Amino acid sequence: MNLPVHNNRPEDECGACGDRREFLRNAAALVAGALAGLGLSPERAHALQLQTIIPLRTSGKEVIYPIPAGDGAMIDKDRDLILARQATAIYAFSLACPHQRTALKWLGDQGRFQCPKHKSKYRPDGSYISGRATRSMDRFAVRRDGGNVLVNLSQLFREDQNRAAWGAAVVWLSEK
Ligand code: FES
Incomplete structure (x- = not known):
């Protein structure tokens, strides 16, 4: 041929x-x-990219996600929400940086969050490390139901205004 x-x-x-x-x-x-x-x-x-996550469903003010299988962070773009897991802890954060509301990034290779605008840095549990921000990342109220985590979008806690609620906004998968 x-x-x-x-x-x-x-x-x-x-x-x-x-x-x-x-x-x-x-x-x-x-x-x-x-x-x-x-x-x-x-x-x-x-x-620097956050993987996206789509909720299983919503129920009233709560959004229901499967519990992340491993450590890291994912973004629900429709709700400006970050769902993160670190070992046995699950958190849901506002995507907005507490300083000037820039969308935060997850640095997977360093295991922490960072704001691309003024470089504020945060640990995987959202706690403040350094930068222009003056508080930790804002956390949504979360609870567990079987293999799912339920995030209450009507309850967003600022560390500087309600430290107790902010600290309690975590799902523990097993005893610490
Ligand atoms: S907007 Fe994030 S540190 Fe300024």
Whole structure:
């Protein structure tokens, strides 16, 4: 069987292929340049992304999610909510940074949250580490029902206004 003629041509004779390769090279360089401008390598930028989670259902003011299988954080974009697990603890946070409400990021490789705007840093339990923010991440009230965690969207606690409720806004999967 004869192969199509263009398959036998040297690469540099395929004008359209060359144009496409050049376009892709330029696009990749543009993306790499933009990430570098932000101080991010492509790998680092990937680590900043939060995986999305979709609730099983809602019930009144509560949103019901399956208990996360492992450590990390996921975002419910429709509710601006972060569901996070650290070992046997489950938390639900507001996505908004307590400083100026910028959407927070999860740095999976460092196991903590960070605000991309002014670089405030938070531990996996939402507690404040450093930066311009003056309090920890805001927590929603949570409770467990079997294999699910129920987040009450009408109860969002600020650490500086209600420390006891903020501290209690956690589901423990087993005894500490
Ligand atoms: S908006 Fe997050 S630290 Fe300023």
